[in-house]
Amino acid sequence: MPPYAPSVDLHRPARSLVSPALPSRSALWALGPLVLGLGLGMAGCGDRKQTAAAPPPPPEVGVLTLAPRSQAINSELPGRTAAFMNAEVRPQVNGIVQKRLFTEGSQVKAGQVLYQIDPSSYRAALASAKATLSKTQAAARTARVNAERNAELVKIDAVSRQVAQESQAQAAQSQADVAGAQAAVEAAQINLDYTQVKAPIAGRVNLSSVTAGALVTANQAAPLTTIVQLDPMYVDFTQSTAELLGLRRDIDAGRYQGVADQVLPVKLVLEDGTPYPHQGKLAFSGLIVNPGTGGVTLRAAVPNPGGVLMPGMYVRAQLPVGVQPQALLIPQKSVVRDPSGRANVWVVGADDKVERRPVTLAQAIGSQWMVEDGLKSGDRIVVDGFQRVRPGIQVKPVAGSAGTGPATAASGPRAGASAAPGAAQGPAAAASAAVVAQNAPVAPGQR
Known part of the structure; x- marks a missing residue:
């Protein structure tokens, strides 16, 4: 019997015994996403390596280079107007008023007959x-x-x-x-x-408290009318002792020039912010400190030819103090405050790196601050682009867009002194300014 021999189908192709079996079509579809993900991952790694190799350019910020200038210093104090003369008209004899001989609110002359008593x-x-x-x-x-x-x-x-x-x-x-x-x-x-009741002074006569037929008595308590002299006018205002002492220290230290002992001119700013056109002069300075207010009363005499000023009006009085020959002025918007309320500015160093520097502000001058300490001539401070700066980063400084215009006269003698409410106050506004968020610029005029 012959040996066993397997039967071979001559019509079927022979399977290779060496080559592995090829994957099916479904297996290839399953491997497709994996291969695609690996390719994208390799491409992403290449992009990250390229980005790390090229750092971003430094942010651009606006800067202002500080230079000293001669600056006039004014002290601005709140005050109230008062009549130059105020007379109460009373009868000096008893009798019946026969008639009133003036028009209420009119201007009368000294010696003019106001009432006729029987x-x-x-x-x-x-x-x-x-x-x-x-x-x-x-x-x-x-x-x-x-x-x-x-x-x-x-x-x-x-x-x-x-x-x-x-x-x-x-x-x-x-x-x-x-x-x-x-x-x-x-x-x-x-x-x-x-029996002829006459005007004791010239001025404007007020309302009459009696009419014809009224019985009046000598030296009665109620006046028949009042007369006020409105030209010139007095302006009474108070200067705090702290402000006065600080001013004297600055003068003794030579910070101010042009301070004279002669009568000082006084300018007024009305309650609506408009300047009063006529200049007055300081007429009186109190010798005693008021224990209730801690201030010294000052009085100025101001011309009032047009009758714009009336007794009791609120005004702000500006007195020249002197000249600061080496004043450093910075825009108010360049000042940022930390959570404790202290003023700071961003300073760009010689290597164009930014540092946060605390400063002491003396007083407001228009839309600027006069710096007392913390900065020097030649320093570059950031005035634009605050949101792009952080301590220690390098920046690209360019010329700032604000804070380079001419300044007006200073509006207060020292930091820490009291000031009138409203714009252009004294330096005390710096001490009482509201605390703003860190890195947030102070808007012009904000104290």
């Missing part, structure tokens, strides 16, 4: 006083003649010496009676004149 009783009193005077004058003449005659008779012993002396005494007494009668006439005339 003068009939005072005319009669004057006539009686004059009659008494005539009587005493006649008696005085008789006594004088008798005294002269007895003086001659006593020489020839025609009358006794006692009679002569008595006649001399009678003549002297008669002269005294005449003097008393003359005084009574003058008093009666004065009372008659007082």
Whole structure:
């Protein structure tokens, strides 16, 4: 029997015994996403390597290079206007008011008759006083003649010496009676004149508190009317002792120039912010500190030809203090405050790296701050692009867009002193400024 031999199908292709079996089509579809993901991952790694190799350019910020300038220093203080003269008109005799001789609110002259009080009783009193005077004058003449005659008779012993002396005494007494009668006439005339109530000063007359037919009494408590003199006007304001002491220290240290002891000019800013066109002068400085307010009262006299100023108006008084020859001014918007409220600025160093530097602000000057400490001439501070700066980063400095315009006069003598509410206040506004968010610029005019 022949050996076993497998049967071979000559019509089927032979399977290779060496090559592995090829994957099916479904297996290839399953491997497709894996291959695609690996390719994208390799491409992403290549992009990250390329980005790390090329760092971004430094951010661009606007800077301002500081340079000292000569700056006029003004002290601005809140105040109230007061009439230059204020007179209350009261009657000095009793009687019935016959008529009022002025228009309420009008301008009157000194000595102008305002009221007429019934003068009939005072005319009669004057006539009686004059009659008494005539009587005493006649008696005085008789006594004088008798005294002269007895003086001659006593020489020839025609009358006794006692009679002569008595006649001399009678003549002297008669002269005294005449003097008393003359005084009574003058008093009666004065009372008659007082029936015409006259304006004691020139000025504007207020409302009348009485009408015709009213009974008034001498030196009554209620005035008939009041008169105020409005040209010039007084402006009373208070300077704190802390501000005054700080100013004196600055002057002694030579920070201010041009400070003089002569009468200082005073300018006013009205309550609506408009400047008053007429300049006044400092007329009085108090010698005693008010224990309630801790301030010294100052008074200025200001012309008021147009009657714009009225008693009781709120104003801001600006007094020149001197000149700061080396003032450093920075825009108010360049100042940022930390959570504690301290002022800081961003300073760009020589290597264009940014640092946060605390500064001491002296006072506001328009839309700028005058710096007392923390900066020097030549420093570059950031005025634009605050959101792109952080401590220690390198920046690309360019010229800033604000803070380079001319400054107005300073509006307060020192940091920490009191100031009036409103714009252009004194340096105390820096001490009481609200704390803003870190890195947030201070808007112009914000304290």
